Amino acid sequence: MHLEDLAEKAAEYRAEEAAVRREVRVCVAASCQSSGSLPVLEALTQACGDGGGTCRVKGVGCMGLCSAGPLVAVADKDCGLADSVLYRDVTPADASDIIGSVCGAPVERLRCPTDQPFFARQQKVVLENSGVIDPDSFKGYVAVGGYAALVQALSEMTPADVLREVTASGLRGRGGGGYPTGLKWSTVAKMPAAQKYVICNADEGDPGAFMDRAVLESDPHRVLEGMAIAAYAIGANKAYVYVRAEYPLAVERLQTAIRKAKRAGFLGTKVADTQFAFDVEIRLGAGAFVCGEETALMASIEGLRGQPRPRPPYPAESGLWGCPTLINNVESFANIAPIIRNGGDWFAGIGTEKSKGTKVFALAGKIQNTGLIEVPMGTSLRDIIETIGGGIPDGKAFKAVQTGGPSGGCIPEQHLDIAVDYDSLKTLGTMMGSGGMIVMDETSCMVDVARYFMEFCMTESCGKCIPCRAGTQQMHGLLDKIAKGQGAHADLALLEELCEVVQATSLCGLGQTAPNPVLSTLRYFRDEYEEKLAGG
Amino acid sequence: MAQPATIPNVRVVTLRIDDRDLSAREDETIIEVCRENRIPIPSLCHLDGLSVWGGCRLCMVELEGQSRLYAACSTRVAEGMRIQTNTERLQRYRRTIIELLFAERNHVCSVCVSNGHCELQWLAQKCGVDHVRIPYRQVAYPVDSSHEMFRLDHNRCILCTRCVRVCDEIEGAHTWDVMSRGSDCRIISDMAQPWGDSDTCTSCGKCVQVCPTGALVKQGTSVGEMVKDQHFLPILARRRHLQ
Numbered sequence A: 001m002h003l004e005d006l007a008e009k010a011a012e013y014r015a016e017e018a019a020v021r022r023e024v025r026v027c028v029a030a031s032c033q034s035s036g037s038l039p040v041l042e043a044l045t046q047a048c049g050d051g052g053g054t055c056r057v058k059g060v061g062c063m064g065l066c067s068a069g070p071l072v073a074v075a076d077k078d079c080g081l082a083d084s085v086l087y088r089d090v091t092p093a094d095a096s097d098i099i100g101s102v103c104g105a106p107v108e109r110l111r112c113p114t115d116q117p118f119f120a121r122q123q124k125v126v127l128e129n130s131g132v133i134d135p136d137s138f139k140g141y142v143a144v145g146g147y148a149a150l151v152q153a154l155s156e157m158t159p160a161d162v163l164r165e166v167t168a169s170g171l172r173g174r175g176g177g178g179y180p181t182g183l184k185w186s187t188v189a190k191m192p193a194a195q196k197y198v199i200c201n202a203d204e205g206d207p208g209a210f211m212d213r214a215v216l217e218s219d220p221h222r223v224l225e226g227m228a229i230a231a232y233a234i235g236a237n238k239a240y241v242y243v244r245a246e247y248p249l250a251v252e253r254l255q256t257a258i259r260k261a262k263r264a265g266f267l268g269t270k271v272a273d274t275q276f277a278f279d280v281e282i283r284l285g286a287g288a289f290v291c292g293e294e295t296a297l298m299a300s301i302e303g304l305r306g307q308p309r310p311r312p313p314y315p316a317e318s319g320l321w322g323c324p325t326l327i328n329n330v331e332s333f334a335n336i337a338p339i340i341r342n343g344g345d346w347f348a349g350i351g352t353e354k355s356k357g358t359k360v361f362a363l364a365g366k367i368q369n370t371g372l373i374e375v376p377m378g379t380s381l382r383d384i385i386e387t388i389g390g391g392i393p394d395g396k397a398f399k400a401v402q403t404g405g406p407s408g409g410c411i412p413e414q415h416l417d418i419a420v421d422y423d424s425l426k427t428l429g430t431m432m433g434s435g436g437m438i439v440m441d442e443t444s445c446m447v448d449v450a451r452y453f454m455e456f457c458m459t460e461s462c463g464k465c466i467p468c469r470a471g472t473q474q475m476h477g478l479l480d481k482i483a484k485g486q487g488a489h490a491d492l493a494l495l496e497e498l499c500e501v502v503q504a505t506s507l508c509g510l511g512q513t514a515p516n517p518v519l520s521t522l523r524y525f526r527d528e529y530e531e532k533l534a535g536g
Numbered sequence B: 001m002a003q004p005a006t007i008p009n010v011r012v013v014t015l016r017i018d019d020r021d022l023s024a025r026e027d028e029t030i031i032e033v034c035r036e037n038r039i040p041i042p043s044l045c046h047l048d049g050l051s052v053w054g055g056c057r058l059c060m061v062e063l064e065g066q067s068r069l070y071a072a073c074s075t076r077v078a079e080g081m082r083i084q085t086n087t088e089r090l091q092r093y094r095r096t097i098i099e100l101l102f103a104e105r106n107h108v109c110s111v112c113v114s115n116g117h118c119e120l121q122w123l124a125q126k127c128g129v130d131h132v133r134i135p136y137r138q139v140a141y142p143v144d145s146s147h148e149m150f151r152l153d154h155n156r157c158i159l160c161t162r163c164v165r166v167c168d169e170i171e172g173a174h175t176w177d178v179m180s181r182g183s184d185c186r187i188i189s190d191m192a193q194p195w196g197d198s199d200t201c202t203s204c205g206k207c208v209q210v211c212p213t214g215a216l217v218k219q220g221t222s223v224g225e226m227v228k229d230q231h232f233l234p235i236l237a238r239r240r241h242l243q
Helices: A003-016 A030-034 A037-048 A092-100 A138-143 A148-156 A159-169 A181-190 A211-218 A220-234 A248-263 A294-301 A330-334 A336-342 A344-348 A381-388 A422-427 A446-460 A466-483 A489-505 A509-513 A516-532 B030-036 B088-104 B119-127 B162-171 B206-210 B232-242
Strands: A022-027 A055-060 A072-076 A085-087 A197-202 A238-244 A279-285 A325-329 A358-365 A371-376 A398-403 A409-412 A436-441 B012-017 B020-025 B060-063 B069-071 B082-084 B150-153 B176-179 B186-189 B216-218
Touching: A003 A138, A003 A148, A022 A030, A022 A037, A030 A037, A030 A211, A030 A248, A037 A055, A037 A092, A138 A220, A138 A248, A148 A220, A148 A336, A159 A181, A159 A220, A159 A336, A159 A344, A181 A220, A181 A325, A197 A220, A197 A294, A197 A330, A211 A220, A211 A248, A211 A330, A211 A358, A220 A238, A220 A248, A220 A325, A220 A330, A220 A336, A238 A248, A238 A294, A248 A279, A279 A294, A294 A325, A325 A330, A330 A336, A336 A344, A358 A381, A371 A381, A381 A398, A381 A436, A398 A446, A398 A516, A409 A516, A446 A466, A446 A509, A446 A516, A466 A489, A466 A509, A466 A516, A466 B088, A489 A509, A489 A516, A489 B088, B012 B030, B020 B030, B060 B088, B088 B119, B162 B176, B162 B206, B162 B232, B206 B216, B206 B232
Parallel strands: A022 A055, A197 A238, A197 A325, A238 A279, A358 A436, B012 B082
Antiparallel strands: A022 A072, A072 A085, A358 A371, A398 A409, A398 A436, B012 B020, B060 B069, B060 B082, B150 B216, B176 B186
16 A cells, blocks of 8 residues: 555545534543543534534544543634634533534633643644544544554555664653663564564553553554554564553453454555554453563463563563563554654654653642643643643642652652653652652642552562562551651661662562652651651 | 584673682573572572572672662673672661561461571571561461371461472472462462362472471471471473473
């Protein structure tokens, strides 16, 4: 298949929609569904009727501002598609008003301004189709230029060309570690092996993080496309998506996407009519956080107990069933199609010197605009929290923001002006992680925060290595004692010592990073610990 | 003269461990080279003849030029490697890990059948653990005496999985496995049935011999009477690999 054939197809799909003058988009991602977007979708569909074929109601992916859900966007071709009208907190009773409104006279009482910083300050690369296309529609994805990058890679580029573009882009792994994606791909590509695998890690388990879920629920084909390009580049023909079973909607949409892509010839034995064969299978996680660690994840796919093994050998050398394996996170794969379409240099033009591109963050906790945002790397934390996030609700004061989930740390007020990238966060004693940001206000107790994350690590420890298994439990016990005001100075000293040992000696990332929340709260809020010690 | 059918294509490297210059095959791990040269490295999960586990973290060593530590049992040697096996920092970490083990379950040496013949006890003595600063959890664990010859005492188990590996890799029965996670982990026979009801157990006793503590012992032993013999393992393992 040539790019022209695909462009023709895309034009054909767009032409099918030509009669539709007005498109009503209802968010059907998990966040809006939980605030009741499905009844809204139904009511709107009913109110629209057949609309003479000129009005269409469709479910779309996440629009970002989850706190205002259910969100509905109305795009009128007569007014110019670019300025669609966004409605917030829509109920089924509002359906007739929305359908009845005419172009230029929106329903003001439900209106959610789209010129506010939350929308205006974002730059969408990964989420470009999110909230615009129907995630269940293959045609919808192709119509907006989907699969063009795959066809371009297969028909006009050699695997080495693809590797060059990805390396040039400077993309770093979005799962948290920030390992250069191009380097990882080249390493697997260089391995001389008949059988290689690609794995997409969608076992997103950090509390308060929902970036990967949103991408899979809103634009699943984009992830498949990225994986297919990766497989072509490294010489694999089989891939797995490891999704946690707690994301049933994401799994369902992914299944639909795989089925439709297969039918359309973008997966299977002859991808896009070339000799390249590529097959994707879904594997469900059974609820263990540690299975997000790559070696544990692979053990789980193999049907073994989900626990990590020592590295090296790294998966690039010996991964799934001993074969070289490329394992990347959902968001990393979601960045691939635009990189191939626009070139690595375009991507490298976004972001900071060492962290390129954009990053999706999930804003949660004590913040006005909870939801999903995508900003260029290097955006300051203050911008993210105060401008885009709308600051702290109820007139409370900001205290800290936790990034990187249970592996990360918190950042206090005095460091809010730092430009967010992999390295700047590291110097602050935290990490990028997969992109969860939990904002805390003045009422949050930092010892409680540390205890919460330690409890999480304790219950999620696989139990294989002693420092993590017994150490997290002891640290939790000490934190609990201190939080209850029963701790002594010796307990705090022991806690710090255990942090050091567990960090230095644990087998995998879970244990090595489990002390981070404690260490970072101790670094910035030591007084809160000391206040709680018995006898002052 | 007869030549071996295949000469393994393995290079020999030189390295320095604790200021001693040594040579090693490049497919050897640090712990193997240390044992060969009688450099003591503490470990509770590693055993010559069984697969690498990397769970006890006692064999962590320092590599020159690297800030992180490496487990000697799962790290291959390399040309020019400079290794420190017994720095003050490593000694401190090892003591803490052993303390964590003592605090985790109920290792009461004075009434244990393995008293005096226990690897955990030896290591504690060697590493200078004279008291435990970490609070004891004091959770009572069950004892499985259903097997006619052997006994499993979860109170003494450190979850090193030597029993699981020897049963699977050497005996080929795979009676043992680990269930649950975190500190709820526990060794189980078959589908968490009493050991005596196990259909797969061949009563070979290998698991008992490789167990470093008094968790797996012979029935009818009293305090300090359980002496273990692991000499069979390297021999059997070598034969298995030759097959």
